[in-house]
Amino acid sequence: MPWTDNLEHLLKETLTPRQYEILIYLGKEAQSLGMKAYIVGGIVRDIMLGRESLDLDVVVEGNAVDFLKSINQEGCHISLHERYKTGSLIFSDGMKVDVATARREFYEYPLAQPRVSSDSLKHDLYRRDFTINAMAVSITPDSWGTLIDYFGGRRDLNKKTLKVLHNLSFVEDPTRVIRGIRLEQRLNFHLEDNTLRLLHSCLKGGLLARLSGYRLRSELELTMQEKAPFPALKRMAELGVWDILFPGLRIGKTAVRTIRRLSAFLARISRDFPDFRGYEWLAFLAALAIESHETVQFAILDRLSLAPRERDIMVQSLDGLRAAEQDLGGRTLVKNSEIYGYLREISPVTALFWSAATERWRVRRRILSYLTRLYRTKSHLTGRDLIEMGYRGGPQIGEILSQLRDRCLNEELTTLEEEVAWIKNNFPLELRQTKRH
Numbered sequence: 001m002p003w004t005d006n007l008e009h010l011l012k013e014t015l016t017p018r019q020y021e022i023l024i025y026l027g028k029e030a031q032s033l034g035m036k037a038y039i040v041g042g043i044v045r046d047i048m049l050g051r052e053s054l055d056l057d058v059v060v061e062g063n064a065v066d067f068l069k070s071i072n073q074e075g076c077h078i079s080l081h082e083r084y085k086t087g088s089l090i091f092s093d094g095m096k097v098d099v100a101t102a103r104r105e106f107y108e109y110p111l112a113q114p115r116v117s118s119d120s121l122k123h124d125l126y127r128r129d130f131t132i133n134a135m136a137v138s139i140t141p142d143s144w145g146t147l148i149d150y151f152g153g154r155r156d157l158n159k160k161t162l163k164v165l166h167n168l169s170f171v172e173d174p175t176r177v178i179r180g181i182r183l184e185q186r187l188n189f190h191l192e193d194n195t196l197r198l199l200h201s202c203l204k205g206g207l208l209a210r211l212s213g214y215r216l217r218s219e220l221e222l223t224m225q226e227k228a229p230f231p232a233l234k235r236m237a238e239l240g241v242w243d244i245l246f247p248g249l250r251i252g253k254t255a256v257r258t259i260r261r262l263s264a265f266l267a268r269i270s271r272d273f274p275d276f277r278g279y280e281w282l283a284f285l286a287a288l289a290i291e292s293h294e295t296v297q298f299a300i301l302d303r304l305s306l307a308p309r310e311r312d313i314m315v316q317s318l319d320g321l322r323a324a325e326q327d328l329g330g331r332t333l334v335k336n337s338e339i340y341g342y343l344r345e346i347s348p349v350t351a352l353f354w355s356a357a358t359e360r361w362r363v364r365r366r367i368l369s370y371l372t373r374l375y376r377t378k379s380h381l382t383g384r385d386l387i388e389m390g391y392r393g394g395p396q397i398g399e400i401l402s403q404l405r406d407r408c409l410n411e412e413l414t415t416l417e418e419e420v421a422w423i424k425n426n427f428p429l430e431l432r433q434t435k436r437h
C-alpha cells in the first residue's frame, strides 16, 4: 500500500493561482471521462519542499490522447504523440502542461488480469529515477490533493536523501548520474550510500562514457543552466565524472575562479542583459576547459557534437582571451564607442566569459559596462525621424544613425534637442533638400 496523505493546503500555498486553476480544470475533465489524473515527478517533489516549480507534468490513468482531445479551452494549443500516448497543452497565456498515459513497462505474467487502475500508476512511478521524484498527487476532484508515495519518497525528502528505486536505475539510464548530482547539489541533499555505490559502478563500467553526444550535452547544458552550477560541477570532479567524460581535463584554480565569477556576474547582469539566447552554459563549458590543453578542448567540442555556431563561440572564447585582454586593457580602445565597436562583433557569451576569465580589472570593467549598458544604447532619433527630417532612406541614414549612436555612447549628446542640433550642424538643410531630388 502506498503512503497517502492530503497535500491540499500545500498545493494552494506553493502553486501559482494559474497553475492551481489549470490543475482543477484538468482534474475535472479527467473525472468526467472516468479517468484519474495526477501530477507527478519533479513538481510533487518541489511542492513538498515548498519550492516553486514551472513544469506541470500530469499522468492519467486512461488514454492521455483521448483526454487531451477532450480539452476544449479557447486559445489552448494541443499537441499529440499518438504513438507514445502522450501530448502537451499550451494555454493562451503560455502555460504548458505535459500529459502522459500511466505506463507499465512489463507484465508480470502473460495472462495477467486487467489491473486495477492504481497499479498502472505504481508501474509508471517505478520507472523513475529517485524516490523523491517518484511520487504523485491526485488532481481528480474526488481525491484532490492525495499524495501517493509507494517508494518512500516522503521519508527520503525528510532525510534529504537521494535514493534510486532499484539497482538498475543508472544502468537503465546513465544520464541519471548527472541528474542525481545536479539535484543533490541544488537541493542540498546527499546521495544515499547504496545509490552512491551504484553510481560509482556505472562510472567504472563505462556506461556514462558511452552516452551519445546529444544526451550528454543536454545533461551538461541543464547542469550549467542551474542557478548556481558550481557545486554540481565540483561534485562531478570529486566523483571522477569529468575524468571519465573528458580525459585530460584539468580543472585548477583559474577554472574554479572563472566559474564562480560567471555565476556572480550572471546574477548581477541578468536584469540588464537578459538575452544570451540560451548560450550562457557555453561560458561555463569554456571556463571548465580553460586550463586544459588545446587537444582536450577540441575533444570536448567533438564529444558533445556542438553545432557550428556553438563551436565558434567556444573557440572564440578560449582562443581570443589573450588578444581581448590586450585590446581592451590598453589605451587604444578607450572611448565607449570604441569598446562598443569592438565587442559588438563578438557573441555576448564570449564577452561574458572573457569578463570572468580575465584577471585584469580594466578589461572586466569595460566588458561589464558593455553588457549592462552600452550594448543597448540608442539615440532618441530613429531612422523614421530622419526620413521625416528630409533624408532619403538607405545607407546614408544608417551612417548618420551610427555616428549619432557613437556620440550618445560617449555622452557627447544626451538629449533629443542636442541630437537634432548636431544633425542640423553636420548635415545641413540645403544638403538634405538636394538629396531629396
Ligand code: CTP
Pocket (backbone or CB within 6 Å): 040, 041, 042, 043, 055, 057, 127, 128, 129, 130, 133, 134, 173, 175, 176, 179
Ligand atoms: N525522470 C527519470 N529519469 C530521467 C529523467 C526524468 O526518471 N533520466 C523522471 C523523474 O521522475 C522526473 C521526471 O521524469 O521527476 C521529469 O523529468 P524532468 O522534468 O527532466 O525533471 P524534474 O525532476 O522535473 O527536475 P527539474 O526540476 O530539473 O526540471
